[in-house]
Amino acid sequence: MPALATGTGHEPGLYELLAALPSQLQPHVNCSEDNTFLQDMFGERSLHSLVKIHERLQHYEESKPAPVLEGAAPLARDVSDELEGKSASQDVKELLKLLANPHVKSLLSVHDAVAQKKYDPELPPLPEDIDDDEDSVKIIRLVKNKEPLGATIRRDESTGAIIVARIMKGGPADRSGLIHVGDELKEVNGIPVDDKKPEEIIRILAQSQGAITFKVVPGAKDEASIKEPQMFVKALFDYDPKDDNTIPCKEAGLAFKKGCILQIMSQDDATWWQAKHEGDTNPRAGLIPSKQFQERRLAFQQPVTTLSSLRRSTRRSLTAPQTCTADCVSLDDVTVEFEDADYSGGFHLAGFRRSFRLSRRDRKTTKSMYEAKKSEMYDMADVPTYEEVVPYRRQRGDKHRLVVLVGPTGVGLSELKKKLLISDPQHFSVTIPHTSRPKKNQETDGVDYHFISKQLFETDIQNNKFIEHGEYKGNFYGTSLDSIRSILSKKKVCLLDVQPHLIKHLRTAEFKPFVVFVKPPTVDRLRETRKKPQIISGKDDKDSTKPFTEEDFQEMVNTAQTMETQYSHLFEMVIVNDNLDVAFSELQLALKKVETETHWIPVSWTHS
Numbered sequence: 059m060p061a062l063a064t065g066t067g068h069e070p071g072l073y074e075l076l077a078a079l080p081s082q083l084q085p086h087v088n089c090s091e092d093n094t095f096l097q098d099m100f101g102e103r104s105l106h107s108l109v110k111i112h113e114r115l116q117h118y119e120e121s122k123p124a125p126v127l128e129g130a131a132p133l134a135r136d137v138s139d140e141l142e143g144k145s146a147s148q149d150v151k152e153l154l155k156l157l158a159n160p161h162v163k164s165l166l167s168v169h170d171a172v173a174q175k176k177y178d179p180e181l182p183p184l185p186e187d188i189d190d191d192e193d194s195v196k197i198i199r200l201v202k203n204k205e206p207l208g209a210t211i212r213r214d215e216s217t218g219a220i221i222v223a224r225i226m227k228g229g230p231a232d233r234s235g236l237i238h239v240g241d242e243l244k245e246v247n248g249i250p251v252d253d254k255k256p257e258e259i260i261r262i263l264a265q266s267q268g269a270i271t272f273k274v275v276p277g278a279k280d281e282a283s284i285k286e287p288q289m290f291v292k293a294l295f296d297y298d299p300k301d302d303n304t305i306p307c308k309e310a311g312l313a314f315k316k317g318c319i320l321q322i323m324s325q326d327d328a329t330w331w332q333a334k335h336e337g338d339t340n341p342r343a344g345l346i347p348s349k350q351f352q353e354r355r356l357a358f359q360q361p362v363t364t365l366s367s368l369r370r371s372t373r374r375s376l377t378a379p380q381t382c383t384a385d386c387v388s389l390d391d392v393t394v395e396f397e398d399a400d401y402s403g404g405f406h407l408a409g410f411r412r413s414f415r416l417s418r419r420d421r422k423t424t425k426s427m428y429e430a431k432k433s434e435m436y437d438m439a440d441v442p443t444y445e446e447v448v449p450y451r452r453q454r455g456d457k458h459r460l461v462v463l464v465g466p467t468g469v470g471l472s473e474l475k476k477k478l479l480i481s482d483p484q485h486f487s488v489t490i491p492h493t494s495r496p497k498k499n500q501e502t503d504g505v506d507y508h509f510i511s512k513q514l515f516e517t518d519i520q521n522n523k524f525i526e527h528g529e530y531k532g533n534f535y536g537t538s539l540d541s542i543r544s545i546l547s548k549k550k551v552c553l554l555d556v557q558p559h560l561i562k563h564l565r566t567a568e569f570k571p572f573v574v575f576v577k578p579p580t581v582d583r584l585r586e587t588r589k590k591p592q593i594i595s596g597k598d599d600k601d602s603t604k605p606f607t608e609e610d611f612q613e614m615v616n617t618a619q620t621m622e623t624q625y626s627h628l629f630e631m632v633i634v635n636d637n638l639d640v641a642f643s644e645l646q647l648a649l650k651k652v653e654t655e656t657h658w659i660p661v662s663w664t665h666s
């Protein structure tokens with residue numbers, strides 16, 4: 059006998075089974091609480107009713123009941139008409155009252171509809187005087203809350219029609235799925251809008267409370283745009299729709315700051331994209347200028363002060379650039395600095411050399427492997443708009459990102475690098491420069507410099523082996539790309555300081571540079587904090603140091619400002635070097651995060 063059989067001899071129905079379950083289960087349940095629970099659950103009246111209904115329905119499904127007649131409602135009417143006034147008997151009166159009851163009438167009419175299988179709604183007949191050319195219209199009713207509708211309209215220049223210009227992704231209009239770009243607006247709350255200006259229509263909408271009814275002529279739908287893939291970009295400029303007179307609707311604009319990560323929701327429109335801030339839970343997108351549009355208008359803007367023009371205005375021994383014209387962006391004409399190996403706190407900073415950044419020492423010609431052309435500054439590719447990015451997290455065993463420090467001379471780059479090296483010499487390293495000058499007695503090849511012949515140096519220059527190189531007293535000096543690679547391949551963090559115009563040449567999948575701009579504090583703070591420090595002055599052939607002057611401070615601040623204006627879109631972090639310890643801690647923490655956390659990098663760096 060099956061465990062749950064009722065023992066009555068016939069197949070147990072579901073309901074009977076349910077009734078028998080508690081007693082059948084009792085021997086198998088040890089805990090009294092479980093037993094009570096089962097008793098309650100299977101004894102529940104509503105469960106029994108449900109099972110009963112289920113059984114009945116199954117029974118009817120099996121017996122396939124057919125209607126006795128398809129017109130119960132007209133029959134009831136006929137009966138009522140027949141009996142009306144014929145007899146005063148109580149039964150007849152009661153039957154007449156019953157048949158006149160609206161519920162009974164409705165029940166009979168539903169019965170007839172089911173019997174006749176008339177399930178589809180009946181459409182009213184088409185009016186005979188319909189104009190063949192008239193468009194079909196759609197009546198849409200939306201309930202308005204405080205949230206903007208998320209749609210913009212425009213007047214079609216040729217037809218004068220009011221057209222839905224844009225549906226903001228995730229906004230109420232988008233979520234409704236009822237209004238689409240290209241739909242023609244005919245009426246709002248029964249008010250015809252054909253003769254109205256878009257502003258007047260907006261006013262009608264603003265004044266409406268609760269439900270709004272639109273009458274629209276549907277336009278052609280662009281299904282392809284619905285499935286557009288989403289992408290993320292890093293904004294390389296600040297944007298505030300309030301200051302933008304070209305935006306079709308300021309309220310629909312999305313403000314953002316340089317460095318913000320934006321999720322692009324739609325690129326349907328070549329001029330105005332739709333985007334949200336990454337991670338924003340509000341589904342509504344806002345308008346932002348498209349990349350092409352922003353590039354075009356930035357290209358027409360006046361060029362900013364360049365570092366070279368700024369340098370021309372500064373003091374003293376600046377030699378005229380040899381390779382650049384006055385407004386060239388290149389820093390190719392700046393001095394190369396070389397000094398002897400540095401010792402700090404007993405720790406030998408092997409190969410710790412100054413790089414070829416703008417410096418106060420004797421100015422000689424430094425060249426980068428990438429000569430900046432005059433036109434390069436306004437090259438379209440250089441116009442900072444958006445950069446497509448993807449999340450990236452360094453995996454254990456992967457090479458480290460190259461750490462690039464930039465900043466005006468004297469700001470403290472060497473000091474910060476030195477502190478990092480001392481803090482963890484096994485983890486951080488700096489490049490060893492190449493030189494064609496003869497090795498001095500106390501120097502070691504590959505430690506202080508890589509000593510190579512002038513001829514080989516020249517060949518290497520030809521072969522673009524140096525990120526920067528320069529000439530000093532007839533000898534070449536340079537930082538090779540291989541010296542960076544050598545550090546990275548040892549799974550160490552390579553610290554490099556370069557002129558800012560070289561950053562873009564290091565922005566490759568191989569180096570994935572993390573660029574830190576070190577900025578000076580105000581001149582007042584420089585005066586307070588840099589009382590002791592010495593800057594290197596190379597007026598004589600022998601290196602010498604001298605204290606900072608007022609002019610040095612001013613130049614440092616001005617250069618920083620210019621660097622920021624020109625290159626800030628390439629900086630991933632800005633540190634103000636006011637208090638050295640604070641600046642160092644900030645840098646140390648940021649570098650830790652870069653190594654361990656997920657951050658955004660250009661999508662181009664993910665496929666080498």
Ligand SMILES: Nc1ncnc2c1ncn2[C@@H]1O[C@H](COP(=O)(O)OP(=O)(O)OP(=O)(O)O)[C@@H](O)[C@H]1O
Pocket residue numbers: 412415416417418465466467468469470471472473474587588590591592593594635636637638639641
């Ligand atoms: N925050 C700070 N407070 C006080 N002194 C500082 C600070 N940062 C750097 N200095 C000092 O300023 C001087 C110049 O710093 P450092 O040599 O690091 O500059 P730099 O950016 O490498 O410039 P350069 O390229 O000209 O060498 C050094 O004497 C250094 O100790």
